[in-house]
Structure formats: structure tokens, C-alpha cells
Amino acid sequence: TASFSRGLPRSMGAKKPDPKGGAKGGKSAPKKKEGGGGKAKKKKWSKGKVRDKLHNACLFNEETYGKLQKEFVSHKLITPAAVSERLKIRVSLAKIGLRKLAEDGVIEKVSFHNAQIIYTRCPNPNE
Numbered sequence: 001t002a003s004f005s006r007g008l009p010r011s012m013g014a015k016k017p018d019p020k021g022g023a024k025g026g027k028s029a030p031k032k033k034e035g036g037g038g039k040a041k042k043k044k045w046s047k048g049k050v051r052d053k054l055h056n057a058c059l060f061n062e063e064t065y066g067k068l069q070k071e072f073v074s075h076k077l078i079t080p081a082a083v084s085e086r087l088k089i090r091v092s093l094a095k096i097g098l099r100k101l102a103e104d105g106v107i108e109k110v111s112f113h114n115a116q117i118i119y120t121r122c123p124n125p126n127e
Contacts, residue, residue: 057089060097064089068097073106078119 057064064087071086072078083094098119101107111118 055088056084057087058093060089060093065097069101069106072098073101073121076120078107078121080117 080091080094084091107119108122110120
């Protein structure tokens with residue numbers, strides 16, 4: 001015999017069956033459906049932050065055009081985005097209004113780029 005098995009008993013004997021059958025309380029466990037695990041719940045993704053739809057005017061009326069002529073003539077920095085936000089008009093309409101004011105000589109174009117146009121007040125209007 002090998003030296004490492006001296007202190008161990010030779011046979012452990014057969015395992016006796018559990019009289020309760022492995023279930024607690026004497027009730028039988030419910031049978032699982034064949035075919036793998038249960039259906040996992042799908043993760044619910046958040047919809048994200050929803051911005052409110054802007055309802056900006058698409059045409060000038062006398063009131064908004066008057067505000068454009070009076071209010072923005074005194075500003076140092078005039079952009080179509082700023083005009084659109086202040087007067088609640090579309091940016092395309094603000095660009096047209098600012099172009100008209102520049103033609104009249106009330107404001108002056110500082111920087112022109114494809115995406116951004118910057119105007120400023122004229123130091124000496126109507127020259």
C-alpha cells in the first residue's frame with residue numbers, strides 16, 4: 001500500500017438517499033421548462049432629453065421689423081442667431097433683415113463666413 005493512504009479508511013461506503021428528497025417542507029419543486037433559462041427583460045432605454053419645438057415666425061410683420069431696426073442698431077455684436085432668438089424669427093429671415101440694414105448703411109459687416117456672419121453698429125450711420 002502507498003504511504004499516503006495509511007490514516008484514511010479504505011471505503012467510505014455508498015451514499016444514503018436523503019429521506020426528504022432534497023425539498024424543504026415536503027413539497028416537490030416546480031418543474032422547469034425545457035429549453036434554457038427564462039426570458040430576460042429587455043433594457044428600457046431612456047428617450048433622452050426632448051427639446052421644445054421652436055415656433056419662430058417665417059415672415060416679418062411691422063412690429064418685428066420695427067424692433068429689428070430700433071433695437072439691434074445700437075448693439076456692438078449682431079449675429080443672425082442673436083436676432084432670431086431675441087425676436088423669435090427664423091434665422092433665414094434674420095439674415096435677410098440684417099442684409100437690408102447693411103445695405104441701408106445702419107449696420108456694418110465685420111466678418112463674413114459660410115456659416116457665420118457678424119455685423120456691428122456703424123460709427124457714423126447714413127454716410
